[in-house]
Amino acid sequence: MTDFYRAVHPLLAVLATIERGARSTHLLPYFRDVHDHLVLLNEEVAAQRDLLATVLEANMAVISVEQTKVGVRQNATIEQLTILATGFLPLTDGPFKPMDSGVVVGSKLYAVHSNYLEWPMESSTARGGPGSPTTTWSRTG
Template identity: 30%
Template sequence: MRILDTFDEELIAQLRAQDEFFWLDLIAPSAEEIQRIGTALGWHPLSIEDTQRMGQRPKLDVYGDGALLVLQAAIAAHPEDENDHPLEEVHCHLTGDYVITVHGGRFTDLSQVRTLLQNSTSPKTERYYVYKIIDVIVDSYFPVLSDLDEEINALEDAIVAGGGRKELQQTFGLKRLLLTLRRAVVPMRDLFARQVEVITDLAGLEADSHDYFRDIYDHLIRITDELDGYHDMVAGCTDLYLSMVANRQGETSKQLAIIASIFLPLSFLTGFFGMNFDWSIAHVLSGPWSFFLLGIGSMVISGAIMWWWFRRKGWTGNDE
């Protein structure tokens, strides 16, 4: 078993002549390089075209004894709601003689696995390498899910503490991210549910390879379930935000209603004395003390009574 990171046509021809399985990991190759590699290895023209263009949805296309497996790997970022490019497309060309992966430079997990396998001294079978490559692509979603769990919990706390427009924008960002991830994971889950036997039937792979791919399918089901759960949590954050806004509006309306209620008797008293001003100063408010006692005093007493009544009903305190 050989692991390569550059295309050496003579070495690869030698490995194929010796019937030695190899893994070639290509990072951001040009269209000309893909054409040269595909021609040398006898790839189907459609397989070469798909790899040159990228932008493919997760799929499995079989061409004779080989297959093109297109997967989407996840790229973590901090914070996740500002992750504008959370996916990295990975093309896996599979046969019983080799596996060739093509991906961009942002996805470094395959490079780490390549180094780990190169340093390993225990013998590995071909099916293990194929499984390990696909497994590391699928497992790249778990760090993103871990970050999402922390961010959603922090978002809920921020909204309860009185979040504003920033938290609302963060909620929408997380919704978009979750939908993007789900559009990538669900096709991969369906692919391994229906077409995993196609990979195991490739010439050269052992018959028990489906045991490895069943583990990948289980991981995809778990990722899908967690994405659905996080989507419900983010939707709950939206409902929580709207509820908090409604509560604040209710508190403001209640405060305005209390102020209006207090000023209602004051308006009546000032209106009454104003409309009967001549009679009041001739018969009632004839002295300074009567003015303060009957005029100002009645207004203070009415306001105090209203405030006492509101306090007794519990309308002036908070809801805790």
């Protein structure tokens, strides 16, 4: 389509120049006819290019919606895995030490409590920024 536009568009100016400089009046109607056909072709190519751009934009919008759905599903999965890990990681005998941990999901706090064997800890909750509570952990002893 681009090649066709590049072939037709420059001919418009050339044919307009030939029409203005035509000395033979019996050829003038033919030049005008060819010029009209070139104008129609040029407009059709421009319309097809606009239609193609619109179709591509619609396709990109559909792809974006699908990617958003996938992202929402992934976020829900990660949220569930975080809750699961918060519950089970402190119970393992692996390289993880027991810890106080929690996760906020929506408006609920899911927390698992396990004291450090070496350093018992205590917590205190205070108001942080506008409307957000802040929990502070400190060593005792």
